[in-house]
Amino acid sequence: MKNLKSLFIVGLIIATSIMSVFASETRNMVLQGGASADTQSTVLIHNALPITVRFKVRRDGSDNNFAQRRVLFQLISPNGEVKTLIRSIGAQEETFELNLPAAGGGNAVRLWKALMRNIESSTSQEVSQPVRGSAEFFTTGSQNVTISAPARFGLVQSDSATKTISMPFTGNLTIQANWDTDEISLENYQLKFELYKGNTKLASDTGYSRDSIIVGVSDSQRMKISYLVKASDFQISGDWKVKVYGSSRGKVKNIELKMKIGDGLFE
Numbered sequence: 001m002k003n004l005k006s007l008f009i010v011g012l013i014i015a016t017s018i019m020s021v022f023a024s025e026t027r028n029m030v031l032q033g034g035a036s037a038d039t040q041s042t043v044l045i046h047n048a049l050p051i052t053v054r055f056k057v058r059r060d061g062s063d064n065n066f067a068q069r070r071v072l073f074q075l076i077s078p079n080g081e082v083k084t085l086i087r088s089i090g091a092q093e094e095t096f097e098l099n100l101p102a103a104g105g106g107n108a109v110r111l112w113k114a115l116m117r118n119i120e121s122s123t124s125q126e127v128s129q130p131v132r133g134s135a136e137f138f139t140t141g142s143q144n145v146t147i148s149a150p151a152r153f154g155l156v157q158s159d160s161a162t163k164t165i166s167m168p169f170t171g172n173l174t175i176q177a178n179w180d181t182d183e184i185s186l187e188n189y190q191l192k193f194e195l196y197k198g199n200t201k202l203a204s205d206t207g208y209s210r211d212s213i214i215v216g217v218s219d220s221q222r223m224k225i226s227y228l229v230k231a232s233d234f235q236i237s238g239d240w241k242v243k244v245y246g247s248s249r250g251k252v253k254n255i256e257l258k259m260k261i262g263d264g265l266f267e
Helices: 004-021
Strands: 024-031 038-046 051-059 069-076 082-089 093-101 109-120 131-139 143-146 153-155 160-165 171-181 190-197 200-207 225-229 240-245 253-264
Touching: 004 190, 024 038, 038 131, 038 225, 051 069, 051 082, 051 109, 082 093, 109 131, 153 160, 160 253, 171 190, 190 225, 200 225
Parallel strands: none
Antiparallel strands: 024 131, 038 109, 051 093, 051 131, 069 082, 069 109, 143 253, 153 253, 160 240, 171 225, 171 253, 190 200, 190 240
């Protein structure tokens, strides 16, 4: 039992690590030699998301020949807030993090920066040794939000309707729906749903109602849109919308959208 518990914990740690990497943006960074050297990387991030950057860096050259090079590391929010750390970097890889609260502002994305700057003396031999590695941006903590749905609506045969929705941030979006046949019938009709930003179609799916009891219909046949909402999507002009197409077989009523999103960084 103890071994099984240990295996479960290890599996959970691995799964959590995979999820973290999957929902992050990583930039390779190289701080070249020289007293005036600096470098930075940028990522588009939604204003509602608090951010952590994980630096993984090492200095070129063996510690047998060189001491450690002093470097300033910064995470810079688009609202001007800065978190700073000074570290001496040697030949062994070091990992450390900086974090800041959400930038705030409108429902939009803006540029965050990770910066490395030399602060080693120009007279030191270490100043000529590049520091290289990566900066991984990811959300601090996690947010899972149920997106407000429009009022229930119906569609006549072969009609369509477009509903505006609000997207709170980037991440893993799921859209499902329930509906009823608007006739004295035991039949169940499939409907087609499309996700739009402005006039750009991002995803679509056709299937049966999420919760209806339908003999012989599997989960894979039920309508479900799974989409990674990206920072680039927020730069498309226009509203977030869901378009629903009615069935050619008859009317439907009580169409109720079920939408949720878990935060993540996707450019």
